[in-house]
Amino acid sequence: MKKMASLVAGSMLMLAAGGAGAYTINYDHAIPLPQNGGYSSPYAGVQVETFDSAPFLWNWSGDYLIRTGSASGLAAAPAYMNPLSTADATPYIAVPFRESNGTATATQTTAVLGDTFNYFGLWWGSIDGVNGGLGINNKLSFYKDGNLVETVTGDQVIAPLVAAGSWTSDDNNRYVNLLGLPDFDSFSLTSVGRAFEADNIAVGVVPVPEPTTVLLLGVGFAGLAFWRRKKTV
Numbered sequence: 001m002k003k004m005a006s007l008v009a010g011s012m013l014m015l016a017a018g019g020a021g022a023y024t025i026n027y028d029h030a031i032p033l034p035q036n037g038g039y040s041s042p043y044a045g046v047q048v049e050t051f052d053s054a055p056f057l058w059n060w061s062g063d064y065l066i067r068t069g070s071a072s073g074l075a076a077a078p079a080y081m082n083p084l085s086t087a088d089a090t091p092y093i094a095v096p097f098r099e100s101n102g103t104a105t106a107t108q109t110t111a112v113l114g115d116t117f118n119y120f121g122l123w124w125g126s127i128d129g130v131n132g133g134l135g136i137n138n139k140l141s142f143y144k145d146g147n148l149v150e151t152v153t154g155d156q157v158i159a160p161l162v163a164a165g166s167w168t169s170d171d172n173n174r175y176v177n178l179l180g181l182p183d184f185d186s187f188s189l190t191s192v193g194r195a196f197e198a199d200n201i202a203v204g205v206v207p208v209p210e211p212t213t214v215l216l217l218g219v220g221f222a223g224l225a226f227w228r229r230k231k232t233v
Contacts, residue, residue: 022180023150024208025157029123029175036200037090038080039175041121046204047112051091058201059109062188063102064095070167075195078125079173087167088125092199095189105188112203116144116183119206125197127172129155129163136165136193142184149182175200180208 029039036050049057051066068091070076075094077087096102108115120142128136130153138154154163157176166172189196 023152024179026177026179027174028177033080033082034086037088037092038078038082038086038199039123040200041175041177041202041204043119043121043177043202043204043206046119046121046202046206049106049201051093051199055109057109057111058106060093060104060106062095062104063098064093064104064189065097066091067094068092073194075197076126076167078123078197078199079168080123081170085168085170085173088123088199090199092123092125092197093189093201094194095191095196096194100194101192103188103190105186106201107186115203116185117203117205118181118183118208119177119179119202119204120181120184120187121175121177121200121202123174123199123201124154124157124176125173125199126165126167127154127158127163127174128165128191128193128196129153129158131155131162132164134165134193136191136195138163138196139190140178141188141190142181143186143188144182144184149184152178179206 028042029035030042033039036048036052041048047057067075068077068089070087078092079085079087093104095104120140128134128138130137140152141148142150157163158171158174161171164172189198
């Protein structure tokens with residue numbers, strides 16, 4: 001019964017986040033691990049920037065470094081649980097590199113030229129936010145035709161948990177999927193303080209359930225839960 005109740009709650013949560021101009025978040029990742037070094041997108045047909053070798057899927061510009069391993073005060077390799085915390089052993093992007101604050105911008109190469117996307121996923125390492133109390137803040141920005149269409153912060157992606165920048169915790173190292181974003185064709189990673197670390201950045205067009213579909217799903221789960229309870233009385 002408790003399990004069924006949790007399924008209903010999950011469906012309603014998606015409904016609440018699925019209105020016009022909204023997006024939904026989940027933390028699903030490809031199985032088995034590791035995928036491209038650790039966590040990767042669970043969705044078929046998406047394009048994934050692994051940073052493992054050039055040429056890259058996107059044209060990158062700004063203050064960043066493609067690096068491996070961790071360096072105290074500079075960057076921490078994203079971690080995954082397998083089952084204990086394990087650091088990414090493959091190349092990943094860290095922002096900034098030269099300055100204490102910076103942005104890396106990804107614009108289209110011929111591999112994705114002319115495409116627009118509503119899905120974005122990334123293996124986000126040591127997620128930082130204002131509420132973390134370290135003075136570090138990570139932010140994603142999405143653009144279409146050069147115009148800003150959405151921003152997402154480290155605080156937002158794991159609320160109500162705290163984006164405290166832990167190098168090892170499951171809370172602060174996870175694969176973050178953003179579904180139902182406004183159409184975008186480029187994006188940027190910004191960090192106030194070091195650093196914003198990410199790997200296996202995925203883009204694509206992923207269907208998002210219509211609010212009515214999710215509502216019917218929630219009602220169906222509720223009815224099934226009532227029937228099971230009645231049957232056991």
